Amino acid sequence: MASLIAACVAFVGSHFLLSHPLRAGLVRRLGAQPFLALYSVVALATFGWIILAARAVPVEAPLWMAPQWVWSVGSALMLLASILFVGSLIGNPALPEARLDKAREPRGVFAVTRHPMMWGFAIWGVVHIAVWPQPSTILIALTMIVLALGGSAGQDAKKAQLMGERWQAWVSRTAFVPFAGPASARAMWPGWGVFAGGIALWLIATWAHPQLGAPAVGIWR
Known part of the structure; x- marks a missing residue:
């Protein structure tokens, strides 16, 4: 669960950071298309982390x-x-x-x-x-x-x-x-x-x- 919590925080946090405060600066430095590639890689990596962490959680009672x-x-x-x-x-x-x-x-x-x-x-x-x-x-x-x-x-x-x-x-x-x-x-x-x-x-x-x-x-x- 600790890993899953960290993965969820990373997924949401990276989305908000890359969509707003970091976006303009990174686009200027990298260019629009490389930035979109970076955004996609981070999103997929953190979402993949969520999936792997969720699968590792033991069986839970509702x-x-x-x-x-x-x-x-x-x-x-x-x-x-x-x-x-x-x-x-x-x-x-x-x-x-x-x-x-x-x-x-x-x-x-x-x-x-x-x-x-x-x-x-x-x-x-x-x-x-x-x-x-x-x-x-x-x-x-x-x-x-x-x-x-x-x-x-x-x-x-x-x-x-x-x-x-x-x-x-x-x-x-x-x-x-x-x-x-x-x-x-x-x-x-x-x-x-x-x-x-x-x-x-x-x-x-x-x-x-x-x-x-x-x-x-x-x-x-």
Whole structure:
């Protein structure tokens, strides 16, 4: 557990340091592409450390037993997370290479939240704490929640500085917390392609769950 705690701290800490206080200086010294390579190597190394440390933790008793309805609600939330994740890959204005038109209206998952990918990870964390409350699982899930939501807040601040009025206009038409914004339910419909892609991701991920030694989930439970 000590190794797992250290790995989680390194994973989150390196993300925040490389995304904010150290980013500008390293980009100037290394260049944009070498910096992205360094960022990726550090992220993969620390995430790999989390996996190895988690596998080395002895068998743990859950802190509570989740009833079946919690598993069912969790499966539904993971379907939502899958749709948010798939939708975030198409036209995400928060991605580094994206350009945001000041007049653009939010549609699909971006009408739900301006950080659909990060909320997908946060939902994953909440669901795993609820249904599989082992200490190591809770630690990893909290790590993902802190990184996702803290990263989203940092991304808002960075984009506001870089993009100014265009980002502020986008923020005024979107929500940080899902479904808390001014967009209509009609605007939140992700489209059939994203909806189908989210279902496919959810089906594959839930099918693979027991193959990886985890409990059966979703329609396979």
